[in-house]
Amino acid sequence: MLNFTVGPVQSCEAVLAIGAEQVPYFRTSEFSELMLENERLIKKFAHTTEDSRVVFMTCSGSGGMETAIMNCLTMEDKALVINGGSFGERFVELLGLHEIPFTEIKLEHGKALKPEHLAPYEGKGYTAFLLQKHETSTGVHFDMNLVSDFCKRNGCFLIVDTISTFLADSFDMATLGAGVMITGSQKALACPPGIAIMALAPSALQRIERTRCCCQYLDLKLALKNQERGQTPWTPAVGVLRQINARLKEIDADGGDAAEIARTAHLAEYFRRKLKEYGLPFEIISESLSNAVTPLHPTTQSAHQIFLKIKDEYGMWICPNGGDMKDSVFRVGHIGYLQEKDYDRLIDAFVDLRNKKFI
Numbered sequence: 001m002l003n004f005t006v007g008p009v010q011s012c013e014a015v016l017a018i019g020a021e022q023v024p025y026f027r028t029s030e031f032s033e034l035m036l037e038n039e040r041l042i043k044k045f046a047h048t049t050e051d052s053r054v055v056f057m058t059c060s061g062s063g064g065m066e067t068a069i070m071n072c073l074t075m076e077d078k079a080l081v082i083n084g085g086s087f088g089e090r091f092v093e094l095l096g097l098h099e100i101p102f103t104e105i106k107l108e109h110g111k112a113l114k115p116e117h118l119a120p121y122e123g124k125g126y127t128a129f130l131l132q133k134h135e136t137s138t139g140v141h142f143d144m145n146l147v148s149d150f151c152k153r154n155g156c157f158l159i160v161d162t163i164s165t166f167l168a169d170s171f172d173m174a175t176l177g178a179g180v181m182i183t184g185s186q187k188a189l190a191c192p193p194g195i196a197i198m199a200l201a202p203s204a205l206q207r208i209e210r211t212r213c214c215c216q217y218l219d220l221k222l223a224l225k226n227q228e229r230g231q232t233p234w235t236p237a238v239g240v241l242r243q244i245n246a247r248l249k250e251i252d253a254d255g256g257d258a259a260e261i262a263r264t265a266h267l268a269e270y271f272r273r274k275l276k277e278y279g280l281p282f283e284i285i286s287e288s289l290s291n292a293v294t295p296l297h298p299t300t301q302s303a304h305q306i307f308l309k310i311k312d313e314y315g316m317w318i319c320p321n322g323g324d325m326k327d328s329v330f331r332v333g334h335i336g337y338l339q340e341k342d343y344d345r346l347i348d349a350f351v352d353l354r355n356k357k358f359i
């Protein structure tokens, strides 16, 4: 099967080989060194300040989102949250669950964030701002400079879910002044699922210090204390952390985050050019695209039916959408271990479906 979803995605040989090995014991200086190297490389690729920290939580990306809220926000906060699709909706639900006062800015699917969306909230005492840098469900890449400027003017603590965009689009945590950046192992890092990675600026460290986290497993005070020596409070997904290490070192050796982002951008452009060239009956639904994914509305057939057909008859996974977008949108991912020739195969399958009048 060829995998064009947005996670889990395809892994390179080095990462796959580690998956086939025995999982080593981890309370050792060797594993601690690996974890400190992971922290150093994430800081480098996320462009954090020197005094920022990184922790690796054994949970999926959503666990990282909840951890950020539980450790950094309280009932004294007043949060603004962007809801541009199902991941924005998740932040909204989490804020409700944890009883953090908030206002939701709901965007139409596919629409970019504009200054007029934020203008009504200027100078209104907001203390925190949460959003997806890239709302993966609709493939909308938000304007982080707009958000960063708003946060700096209004003194908002910024929590950014970069789960699908980290290493696919550029991100400079220090320049943006973000407090928390969250990503996951199974998106552009192209490792198996199981680890949420959180980069924490000094502003986040201060909030964590004074916030009482009512979940022991997700308490960042414990995670930070242990990570000082490259360890975790509980048994982590040891194998995935070793795979992350191999992948981070590979990216570093190949030119760092900029080279990895350029590689992904090239694949996205290649696919989008071919779509046009062949005049396939799909419309790009996002006003503001990320390199990570191309969100498509098929004009002649149900998106879900196309997903099933491509899976069952051509041996490839494109990424289906859920909920009210099930029949109207599918996505083609550009993260993970993919090459131009893989997209040629996908385009061939679409052309074949058109010849057969399926689309």
Ligand SMILES: *Cc1c(COP(=O)(O)O)cnc(C)c1O
Pocket (backbone or CB within 6 Å): 007, 060, 061, 062, 063, 087, 132, 134, 135, 136, 161, 162, 163, 164, 184, 193
């Ligand atoms: C994939 C994704 C998540 C959720 O990650 P899980 O690992 O499935 O929990 C959250 N936010 C964004 C933007 C994502 O793309």
